[in-house]
Every structure is written in structure tokens, then in C-alpha cells.
Amino acid sequence: MQKTPECVYSCMNKVLCGKKITMKEASELLEVDNTHILELTKAANVIRKEINGDSVDVECLINAKSGNCAEDCAFCTQSGHYKTDITKYPFLSKETILNAAARAKKSGASSFCLVCAWKEPTEQNFNDVCHVVKAIKEDVGIDVNCSLGFLTEKRAKKLKEIGVKRYNHNLEASKSFFDKICSTHTYDDRINTAKIVKSSGLQLCSGGILGMGETRKQRLELAFEASELEPEEFPVNILIPRPGTALSGMNSLDPMEVIKTIAVYRFILPRSIIKMAGGREIHLGDLQSLALLGGANGIITGGYLTVGGNEAEKDLRMIRELGLKA
Template sequence: MIEKLKQKVFEGGQITREEALALAAAGDKAALYAAAGEIRDRFAGRYFDTCSIVNARSGRCSENCKWCAQSAVFKTHVQEYELIDEESCVELARLNAKYKVNKFSFVTSGRALSDKNIDRLCGYAERIKREMNINLCASMGLLSKEQLRRLKESGITRYHCNLESSPRFFATLCSSHTLEEKIQTIRAAQEVGMEVCSGGIIGMGETMEDRVELALTVRELGVKSIPMNVLNPIPGTPLEGMPPLADDEVLTTVAVFRFINPDAFLRFAGGRVLIAHIEEKAIKAGINSAILGDMLTTVGSKVMEDMEKVQRLGFTIENE
């Protein structure tokens, strides 16, 4: 069955919900992971995409997402500030450009960034584009089309807005906004000519069916950069007591996402510290991109160590 579905993908076919669930239930995990790696190599090659993020606005978020340390609804003791200063932001971008990181992303807390703060960060972006060679992304909440157009005009070419999970499960995790509002933001970004980055978090209590639904939804939206976060339970949030996922469950999820999204960048993101011992296996099972450095409110990975690891595994970090 694994080989048959791999051939279907090779021939240009799309995996269905039922086929994806059958893959997830397959007993021969080694064969599943190897097939997913072959699909990645066929459709995405051996280029490993890298990006880094700056926590440009921290804390004080009005939303009640149960996984998030940035929410003002929960007592998490996260650092709070309105906006990073320009010199600190530009210097961090310069450091990433020096390490040849491909993309640098402005990430801000809150339902949506104000026009005033968008203008300030667009000024930062314009300076970065003048002074160094690095691509720019942004994750600033549920923005309007006009706000997204302003970002694009400043040189920011990709917008990030995670769907997080399936429509069914998302509604149990957050009541202050909907998945449909996120989808509207994604479509607005695409309409102004921006690329989109959108994925989710696994390990929040969702089922494999929820994960498959997420993978199918981002495929339907034409998303080609898919962050795969593993929940890092934050003390003070409602999900602080969630148990960790088994290694095979993480790897199976990666492989199934690869079957469904053969040419996408499946991206290591939050929670990497929890799966550091299986990162190489995850790369072999279909991962081909990563957020490097620190992950907002939790410790990430060291940039040069990541670069050396992916090159040792036979990837290039230069986009040819």
C-alpha cells in the first residue's frame, strides 16, 4: 500500500483523506518514512530552506489560544514589550544574513498589529533590504488586505498565519477568533502577491484525523511553506500538562504531511528541543526546512549547528 500510494504521488496524483489515514496506520514505519523521503527528493530536491524569527512584539495578546505563552489571559510570566527597537532588529537580521539564513521574519503578538507599528516595522524592513541580502517574512496576526499590501511594498514577500489544527479541533483551543478568519487572512495575502507560510502544532490532544485535515487544508490553499510545531507545554497555559508525543507519532505525521504536500517546505519550528533526538530521522522522513535560532518564548537551536547538520545529510542551503 505504501509503495502504491508513493507511485500515485510520483504520477501526479493527490492523496485522499482515506489514503492518508491508511498511511498513518501502516505497520511498516520504516517503509513509510523512506517513501516520504523519496517523495521529498523527487518533488522538492535536496535544498534545505532556512529562516529565522525576531520576537518583534511580545506578550499582552488579547486572544485566548490555549497553547500560547503570549496570551494576556494566562499567567505565563513571558517578557512583554510593545515593539523591538530598530537597531536591535536590524543587527539580528544582519547576523542571520552573515550566516546565509534565507529568510528573516518579524513576528508580533496580538490579534493584529496596529497601523502605527506596521509602519515602523516596514521602515525596519526597508532598511534591511537596503543594507543586506536576506528575504523577509512577517507574522502579525489577522491583517487587512491594505495592511498586507503595505508589508509587501516594504519588501516583505511572505506572510505567516498558522491554521494550527483542523477546524473541528481549533474551535476547542481558541474562542477569540476562528479558523475562517485565519483563512481569510491567508487568501488576502495571496491576493496582494505574497507567498504564504501556514502549518500547525501537533501534540495538543488532536487526533491523526485532525492532522490529516490540516494537511489537506493547507494543500487546498496552495501553501508551500508548512511549519510543523510540536507542542512545548508552557507553564501557566491550559495545555501545560499535555504529555509528549511518541517518536513514531511525530515521524508518522511528518511522513503523511509529505505524501499530501509533496513539493512543499515542511519546516521544523517550535518544540524542536523536544524532538532533537529524532531530528535526523524526521529529515529523512520528509522535512526540508527549519526555523533556526530561538523560537519566540522558548529556546531554539544554534544556527551553525543546524547548517552543518543538514549539509552532512546531503542537503544544500543555497537555493539554486
């Protein structure tokens, strides 16, 4: 049996001392042979436990406005540029959203994220969202997060004022890969909104998608670029190549590659919630537990925007069985 690569322990100690690892070190970690994957995940787990404790952030989503988005993100079933089989609908009624928020709370989720498929809300849309957010805060009492596309400073301040906790705006991919997956807006547009979120005092949730044809180096670039923004949360999606989208023919990533990537992300983003998001059930199966003991400390439960997922009960049982807390 080969000796554990020294970089695993030297990088772990570096992070535990409050220092940042370099791109070269992150590349060495990602190149650790699969026979040493457990040493890598164990080191990521030590960092997670030491810095973030044993809590797992459990969040439910609602797709509050579906489809017909003007943008052309290659992975997205909700883009109006692709012919997909999703159900499309305008902004849901207040009652429907409140019921979903109440169900999320009852299921044991700690937050509820209201997601809308558009580039940015119209004035009317934004007012409707604010109205519903206030109602959830008053009637349900669960942390409310939003994902509403591009944001102005004024709107970010308004969301903060009405009690939104966290705002999701994913980078989706590294700067060097972004133009392969989107032509209707730029990576810098995304960075701009992420910065507005941070400066308004909202927590920032910003991550990306693995398996869109990017290289290993670009996967690492994504995390390093996100780390510059100091996101409170970094969601990791794994592409589900959906029929009709521009990425429908993509091959799946090796699940062990995903596990290693999540572990290395913990070294790069030691303080962020690293949340397993879309694609975790399909791509990782039973290995989801290894991800939670290998750097990840958050999950989205109860399904995603246009695809189903685990029931919260099943996810919460997994969390408990691993000795973690929801």
C-alpha cells in the first residue's frame, strides 16, 4: 500500500492554522490516488468539524416561477432557449408558497429558499416576492432565502430590510469556462451581483455545477474565485444532463471524483457551508454519507427546481446516523 501523500496533512494543518492553500496544493490534493481517498476525506472532515462543528444546514427550495427564462444557460431546463419537458408557470400564489414554507418547517428544514427563473424580477415581480417573504416571516417563522437572479443595490437592501437571510447567486462555473455555458450574460455580471449581495449585509450563497465538461483545474478555479467573495454558503451541484438542454449529452462524472472535489473544496473554503445540491442523489447514491463525512455540511432536501429528490425524513435520518446534527 502506498504511503498517504504528505500534502493531505500539510494542507490540513495549514488550513487549521488559518492559512490559505494555493492552487498548486489544491491540485495535488485532487490528484491523490483513489486508494487514499479516505485519508483525504478524513482530513476534510477534521477541518469541517474543527471550524464549523457538527451542524448540517438543511434547506428546502420552492421553484416559485418556472421556465421561459430569457437566458441561455446550457445546463438549465428553465431556459426559454431549449425545448424541455418541464412544467412552466408564472409566480405562484402567496397561499401556495406559504403552504410550501410551512411544510418545509414541519419537515425539519432550517431554511426555505424562494427561487425564480428569470434574469431579474420586474418591479411587479419584486414587490410580489417581498410581500410573500414578509408573510412567510410572520406566519411560518422559518429562515427565508431568495434566488431571484441579478440584483441592484436598492433591491438587495430591501431584501435585507424585510428579513431575507441569504441570497443565492451561483457563479455556476469558473471564469475560464463560463462562456462555454452561457452567452446571454457574463461571468462578471454574476460576480457583480454576488458583490452587491455581500455589501448589502445579506449572506451570500454562491457555488456551481460539476460535470459540465470543465477540467479539474477549472473546478478548482471555481472554488478559488468563489472564496474571494467569502460566501457563507457554497452549493455544489452535479449536472443532471436533461433532454433538450445544450448539455443533454454530457457523460456523468465518476462519483469518486465528486467526493474528492467536495473534500478539496473544504480545504479551499474552510468556513463556508458546503452544500450538496442538485444531482447528489442520482450521482452519489450511498456515497452521500461519505461526502457529509468528507467536507460537506449542508444539503438541499425534498427535491430541486425541476427534478425530485430525497424526502426530508430520509435525509435527516442519514444526518443523525452519521452523528451529525440538522
